[in-house]
Amino acid sequence: MPTFRQNVETTIPALRRYARALTRDADIADDLVQDTLVRALRSEHLFHGGDVRSWLYTILTNLNRNRLRSLARRPPLSPIEDNDAPDLAGPEAGGRDIERALATLVEDQRNALLLVVLEGLSYREVAEVQGVPIGTVMSRLARARVQIKTYLDGGRPALRRVK
Amino acid sequence: MIDRDSPVTEDELHAYIDGELPADRMQAVSAWLADHPDQAATVASWRAQAERIRARYGAVLEEAVPERLKLDQIIRSDRANGRSWKAFAAAAAVAAFLVGGASGWFAHGASVGTRTSSFAVASEALDAYKLYVVEVRHPVEVPGTERQHMTQWLSKRLGEDLRVPDLQSIGLKLVGGRLLPGPTGAAAFYMYEGASGERFTIYCAKASVPESALRYTSAERAAAFYWVDDKVAYVVSGPADREKLEKVTKAAYEQMEKSGAKKS
Numbered sequence: 450m451p452t453f454r455q456n457v458e459t460t461i462p463a464l465r466r467y468a469r470a471l472t473r474d475a476d477i478a479d480d481l482v483q484d485t486l487v488r489a490l491r492s493e494h495l496f497h498g499g500d501v502r503s504w505l506y507t508i509l510t511n512l513n514r515n516r517l518r519s520l521a522r523r524p525p526l527s528p529i530e531d532n533d534a535p536d537l538a539g540p541e542a543g544g545r546d547i548e549r550a551l552a553t554l555v556e557d558q559r560n561a562l563l564l565v566v567l568e569g570l571s572y573r574e575v576a577e578v579q580g581v582p583i584g585t586v587m588s589r590l591a592r593a594r595v596q597i598k599t600y601l602d603g604g605r606p607a608l609r610r611v612k
Numbered sequence: 613m614i615d616r617d618s619p620v621t622e623d624e625l626h627a628y629i630d631g632e633l634p635a636d637r638m639q640a641v642s643a644w645l646a647d648h649p650d651q652a653a654t655v656a657s658w659r660a661q662a663e664r665i666r667a668r669y670g671a672v673l674e675e676a677v678p679e680r681l682k683l684d685q686i687i688r689s690d691r692a693n694g695r696s697w698k699a700f701a702a703a704a705a706v707a708a709f710l711v712g713g714a715s716g717w718f719a720h721g722a723s724v725g726t727r728t729s730s731f732a733v734a735s736e737a738l739d740a741y742k743l744y745v746v747e748v749r750h751p752v753e754v755p756g757t758e759r760q761h762m763t764q765w766l767s768k769r770l771g772e773d774l775r776v777p778d779l780q781s782i783g784l785k786l787v788g789g790r791l792l793p794g795p796t797g798a799a800a801f802y803m804y805e806g807a808s809g810e811r812f813t814i815y816c817a818k819a820s821v822p823e824s825a826l827r828y829t830s831a832e833r834a835a836a837f838y839w840v841d842d843k844v845a846y847v848v849s850g851p852a853d854r855e856k857l858e859k860v861t862k863a864a865y866e867q868m869e870k871s872g873a874k875k876s
Contacts, residue, residue, distance in 0.1 A: 454683060457683060458683050461677050461681055461683075462672065462673045462675070462677060463673065465672050465673075465675070465677070465681070466669050466670070466672035466673055469669055469672050470665070470668070470669045477731075479678060479680070479681060480731070480827075482681055483680060483681055483686070483825050484821065484824055484825065486681065486683065486686050487686060487823070487824070487825055488823075490683070490686060490687060512821065515820050515821050516820075516821075518820060519732065519795070519796065519820040520732070544664060544667060544668030544669075546664075547661070547664040547665055547668050548668060550661075551665070562665075563665070565630055566630075566661070566662035566665050566666065567665050567666060567669055567670075571632065572627075572630070572632050587623050587626060587627075590626055590630075591622060591623075591626055594626070594658050594661060597661050598654075598657050598658075598661070601661070
């Protein structure tokens with residue numbers, strides 16, 4: 450049976466993926482993962498069984514929430530989100546469209562959607578990570594999907610005319 | 613029980629594409645979608661979204677895990693809560709190596725708002741360093757000769773029990789300190805000066821996270837080590853001479869560290 454640390458170790462690539470999608474910045478993402486791992490290892494003695502993976506996602510999700518809150522307290526020096534002109538390269542250009550669509554989501558909805566579709570967590574696991582009932586996870590997921598669809602369909606009229 | 617006629621809810625449609633639907637409803641929902649092209653199109657669009665998200669970020673899994681995220685490295689640098697300087701510095705060495713390519717961070721304000729909270733503090737601290745280090749007549753508000761008064765005053769304003777390290781052993785004299793507005797409220801700022809006039813500053817502010825790893829960053833001619841310990845962010849800034857800065861950080865760290873001292 451794999452040890453606690455082996456379980457943590459094998460989850461690192463997935464944590465990096467989740468963090469990258471949450472932050473859209475490779476350096477910030479790895480900072481988040483690093484802090485998550487430091488926290489996890491220090492709290493190893495507090496971990497009494499259960500799913501290590503969900504626990505790590507929980508830590509990372511919470512650290513990211515702290516990060517966003519501390520950003521919100523700072524007066525914006527410049528727009529954080531990309532509100533610039535649409536890419537001319539088209540919808541598949543490096544996945545920028547989906548990146549921006551994700552950025553328009555409310556944090557809890559983005560977390561829920563990414564945990565389900567990118568990280569493959571079950572609804573029950575996401576409910577654990579977010580500390581809410583499964584019904585809440587499902588409504589977050591539903592709202593996230595509607596919002597992304599709206600953004601992709603209507604938010605970028607220029608792209609519809611691509612031949 | 614398979615019941616083709618029982619109504620399909622929207623929740624079920626989500627569960628259907630997320631593999632959460634009980635096996636006995638899968639077929640029913642498939643069949644229902646075949647008769648409802650509008651809903652089928654919506655479901656297809658959700659699937660497409662998921663595909664695009666996976667296409668965008670899936671490749672991260674194939675990337676080599678950076679050294680600083682390897683467990684051995686993290687354990688070594690964080691051993692037994694003691695966070696001995698040596699291990700701490702080892703983590704920083706790795707971080708510095710990785711960060712090297714991104715030394716332009718501080719150069720453009722645009723990126724500041726998007727960094728992690730400790731980074732935001734580090735950015736403020738480096739700005740303060742650059743601003744006051746060139747100040748000849750009024751670099752500080754309270755002179756170093758009034759160390760005790762300064763410590764009490766700044767501790768009170770920050771609401772934290774601060775320590776002003778004594779760096780005489782490495783040839784740095786306390787010039788004094790001042791209060792600054794920081795990203796999380798008040799920040800304390802101490803300045804030290806060496807025999808040849810080189811200046812180093814220590815910046816302390818409340819942090820939004822309880823602790824963090826030690827990190828290094830540099831910008832133009834200035835550099836900083838920064839970390840969070842016991843909910844206080846510390847930033848040691850100085851000229852971009854990493855070896856010297858590391859020596860100063862080590863001396864300061866050993867005197868300011870709280871969480872390790874309490875536990876040992």
